[in-house]
Amino acid sequence: MLRITLRDGEKAIVNGAVLRAVGRTQIAVENQVSILRGREVMRPEEATTPARQLYFAAMLAYIDPEGRDAHQNAVVQLIGVLIAAINTPEGRDICIRFAHDIAQGDYYKALNIARELIAIEDALRSAAPQAA
Template sequence: MKSTLRISLKAGERIFINGAVLRVDRKVALEFLNDVTFLLENHVLQPEGATTPLRQLYFIAQMILINPEGKDHSTAMFRKSITMLLTCFKNEEILAELKRIDALVSTGRAFDALKAIRGLYAIEDNILNNHELPPTMVEQIRREIAPWR
């Protein structure tokens, strides 16, 4: 049997559990006794925060988790986006990790994919700051994903 998971939340904090959004009115500890898909509020990226290609990918991957009714649509958009990113990026570390992230999502491990995407933010920021990814390409990626948000 897996061990339980205990999470503490402060008053007013939200947690996304299996597609439901819960807000607590006081400090509370939750103990998950079985497998559950959840995101803490501080890991949820709002649409306006999806300003770079990887943050846009993160936003789409999180929608797979927090919107079960739209999972098929989110997964299709994820596939389209990851394919586009694999052709745009030239950095070997990002390319290898994007392939791993794709495999994670394909095997139902979107939560792990989110952690992996967050781990690439610093590399992406460096690439964008050094203009290793042309601004026109970044804009093209934004246009592809923007209508979906």
């Protein structure tokens, strides 16, 4: 059983349905569902870098089972872009972990790993102007 707590007004997506908490709310999930809390949801306009685009595509694959094939095709393309862009052993290892979780259908776990890739990408981007 999974327990989540939502703050007043916080949104969550459960199997594609958007829910909004009225007051502080606790939810006990007793079976297998696709669930994302509002802070885990990325809007399309936030997918501005390859790692963020990867997160967004994986998120859509997680919450949109009907469109999963198309979203997974985007994930495969983006993982190739990221492996080339994050040319470090750590980055490659994280990309491999991400790809493994996607292949296993563990989208929620893959989203956590995608956040690691976003952090690495951000660090590389912030270091790039200093190196120039």
